Every structure is written in C-alpha cells, then in structure tokens.
Amino acid sequence: MAELAELEDPRIREVNAKHGDEHGVNLTKLRGVAKPLRGQVDLARELWASEDAAARLVALLILRPKDLTRDELDTMLRQARVPKVQDWLVNYLVKKSRHAEELRQIWFADPDPVVASAGWALTSEKVVKAPEDLDLPGLLDLIEAQMKDAPERLQWAMNTCLGHIGIHHPGHRERAIEIGERLEVLKDYPTPPGCVSPYVPLWVNEMASRQQ
Template structure:
C-alpha cells in the first residue's frame, strides 16, 4: 500500500475522475508492480479487502481466477463500483474462472443496474464464443424492450451485446440492425477518427465488412 501511495499521480487521478474512476496510479506502472509480484492469491484477497481502487486493480492482476469461490466473486462484484475495477474483475477474473455461467444467470436480472451490466457482459461473451444453448432471440427481445431507458452502464452493456449478436450471428443480423436503428442508442456518440462508432448498426456493418475479404486476404 505504501508503494501504491508513492505511485499516486494527481494528474492521472484528475483525468480518471472525469471518467468516474477514483484511482491515481498509472496503469502501466501498476502492471509492472504486478509482474514483479507474480500470482499471489492470498495477497490478492488482502489487497481487495482494503477497498482502495488501485489496490483492487493490483489484486485482480496478481490473483488466480480459478481459485475464487462463486459467492466470493458475487460479493466482490457488488463491492466494485468504480468502472475500471468492475470491468477488470469481470474480464480478467470472472470470465476466466469456472463460475462465469452461474454468475451470468445470477447477475443478469439483478435490480442493481451495475450488477446487471456484468451479467450482460457475460452474455456478450457467450454470444461471441459459446452461443450453444443461449436464447439469442430472447436476448434481442429484452434489448428491444429495455435498452432505450436503461441506466448508462447497463445500456452500454446491452448495446455491446446487441452489436455482437449482429456481428456473430448472420441469422439475427437484420433484426439486430433494425433494433439499433429504431432505438438510436449511442447514435450521436462522439467517435474519434479511425475508431468504430458504438452505434450498433454502424458497428455491426463495419465489423462484418472487415470479415468479407477477398479470397487470399485483402
């Protein structure tokens, strides 16, 4: 914790706070600390318990995802209110452990929209990588009914799921694009030059067009 305090940079914190984050340690430097420490599950648990966001990000990096219990991850997710901590926990720990599907079902309909967004992130992972047995039409029904008025972080997660359905599942592509066009979620999101818009119809069409390369590659 003393070392993390020394790495605290007010300028980094100021930038992060504009995006809802509450840590001031440069992530490249944080990763260097994690690389030196290597994997230490007991240390990860202790760092998480501090409640400090920089410590929790480090905890995620030095943890062994498969050693967490399901209830332990559920509690951690509900404690993770900072967006970066939440995202890293889902992507670096939950997705790599054995409890991802059970937690997807637990979080998906949670009344807390931040918790529910984690369930949708796990649904998106299945849409892209393990769609067998997943009710994709049902996901589209929910997106069509709920995404327009969903809180920001939940809305973003649902929109990503919509886009992945359109990208990965040709049989649902037209419907996914149509839902995006009707709801217009993130249609006016400012997108830097060279980046793909998060507006689902644009995102879907861009990614699909990149895959339809001539035989032998572009």
C-alpha cells in the first residue's frame, strides 16, 4: 500500500476520475508492483479487502481464476463498483474461470445495472466464441427494447453485444445494423483518428469489410 501511495499521480487520478475510476497509479507501474507477488492469494485477499481501487487492481493481477469460488467471484463483482476494477475482474478472472457460464446467467438479468453489465460482457464473449446455445434473436429483442434507456455501463455492454452479433453472425447483421441506426446509441461518441467508432452501424460495417 505504501508503494502504491508513492506511485500516486494527481494528474492520472484527475483523468481517471472522468471515467469513474478512483485511482491515480500508472497501470504499467501498477503491473510492475504486482508481478513479483503473483500467487500470493492471502495477500491478494487483504488488498481486495482494503477497498482501495489501486490495491484491488493489484489483487486481480496476483490472483488466478482457480483461486476463487463461484460465490467469491460473485461477491467481488458486486463489490467492484469502479469500472476498471470490474473490467479486470471480468476479463482476467471470470472469463477464464470454470464458473463463467453460471455467473453469466446469474448476472445477466440482475436488477443492478452494474452487475447486469458484467453478464452482458460475458454474453458478448459467448456470442463470439460459443454461440450455439444462445438465442440470438432473443438477445436482439432485449437490446432493441432496453438499450436506449439503459444506464451508461449497461448500455455500453449491450451495445458491445449488438456489435458482436452483427460482426460475427452475418444472418443477423442487417437487423443488428437496423437496431443501431434506429436507437442511435453512441452515434456521436468521440472516436480518435484511426480507431473504429463504437456506433454499431459504423463498427459492424467496418469489421465486416475487413472479413471480406
């Protein structure tokens, strides 16, 4: 914790605060702190319990998917209100855990939109890698009905799922684009030069053209 405090940079914290993140540590330096500590599960649990965002990021780098039970992952997700902490928890641990599918189903319909956003993130992963037992038309129905008025983080996760359906499933591409055009979610999102817009009609068409 002292080492993280020494790495604190007010300018980084100010930038992160605009995205809802509560830490001011350069992520490359933070990874350097975590690297020699990997596998120290008890230490990771203590860091997580501190509730400090930077310490929790270090904890997530120390832990391995096999270190955590389904209930522990569920509890951590519900505690991880900081976007970067939630993102790393889902991508580094939950997606690689044997509990991923069970948690996806639990979180997907959770009334808490932050928890539900994690369920949608796992669903996007499944859309790409294992869609055979998903109801893609049903997902499109939900997105069409709910995405426009969803809270920001849930809306982003649903938009990502919509984009992946359009990109990876040509049979549903036309409808995915049509939903994106009608709802106009992230249509005006500022996109740096050379990057692809998250606005689904632009995103899907660009990625589809690269597949040809």
